[in-house]
Amino acid sequence: MPVPAGQGPVERDLLKDQAYAAIRDAIVAGTLTPGERLRDPELCAWLGLSRTPVREALNRLEQDGLVETAPQRFTRVTPLDRRATRDAFPVVAALHALAAELAQPRTTAADTEEMHAANERFAQALRDGDVDAALQADDDFHAVFVTASANAEIPRALDRLMPRIRRLERLRFGSLQGRASAREHAQILTATPQDVPDLVKQNWLSLGALIDRSFE
Structure with a gap:
C-alpha cells in the first residue's frame, strides 16, 4: 500500500493537541474557573484556531473530566466535586x-x-x-x-x-x-x-x- 500523499490529517491532529493543551492548562491553573461557560467563538478567537480542533479538544477534555456539556444548553468547566x-x-x-x-x-x-x-x-x-x-x-x-x-x-x-x-x-x-x-x-x-x-x-x-x- 503506497503512503498517502498530503499531511492534512497530521496538521489537524497537531491543532487539536494544541487546543487541548492550552484549554487544559488554563483549567488547571484556574484561569478558566469551575463552572465557567466555554463558548466556541471565544475559544477560537483566543487560540487562533478554527472550530473543528477546538470542539475535538473539548470532547477530549470532557472525557478527562475537566469539561462537561449539556446538549443545546452549555459547555462549561466542570465544577469542583x-x-x-x-x-x-x-x-x-x-x-x-x-x-x-x-x-x-x-x-x-x-x-x-x-x-x-x-x-x-x-x-x-x-x-x-x-x-x-x-x-x-x-x-x-x-x-x-x-x-x-x-x-x-x-x-x-x-x-x-x-x-x-x-x-x-x-x-x-x-x-x-x-x-x-x-x-x-x-x-x-x-x-x-x-x-x-x-x-x-x-x-x-x-x-x-x-x-x-x-x-x-
Whole structure:
C-alpha cells in the first residue's frame, strides 16, 4: 500500500493537541474557573484556531473530566466535586504505588540523587509559598519512579488523571499550608525497597484526605 500523499490529517491532529493543551492548562491553573461557560467563538478567537480542533479538544477534555456539556444548553468547566476527588485520589495513589514497585529493581543511584534534588526544590518552594514550583518539584520527584517502572500504561493513565489532581491542589489548596509531603518524600528515600510502594501510596492518599477536608 503506497503512503498517502498530503499531511492534512497530521496538521489537524497537531491543532487539536494544541487546543487541548492550552484549554487544559488554563483549567488547571484556574484561569478558566469551575463552572465557567466555554463558548466556541471565544475559544477560537483566543487560540487562533478554527472550530473543528477546538470542539475535538473539548470532547477530549470532557472525557478527562475537566469539561462537561449539556446538549443545546452549555459547555462549561466542570465544577469542583468532592465525590470526584474521592474517586480520583485512590486511583492515582495506586498507579504511583505500582510505578514505585516496578521501579525498585531498576532505580539507580542517579535516580535517587534526582529525587533528593527534587525534594529539596519541593521543600524550598513550600517555604517560599511558590505553588508552581512546588507542584513541578512534586511531579519531578514522582516522575522518577514512573519512568523507571518502564511500563507505558502508567504514564498514559496518569496523563488523564493528573490534571484533575493538580487543579484541585491549586484551587482548593493553593496556600500549600499543612503539607507534610516533603517529610513523606524523605521517608520514601530512606525506606527499604519493600516499604517504598506503600509509602508512595500513603503520600498521595494523605494529599487526597487534605483536599477532601478543604471542602468542609
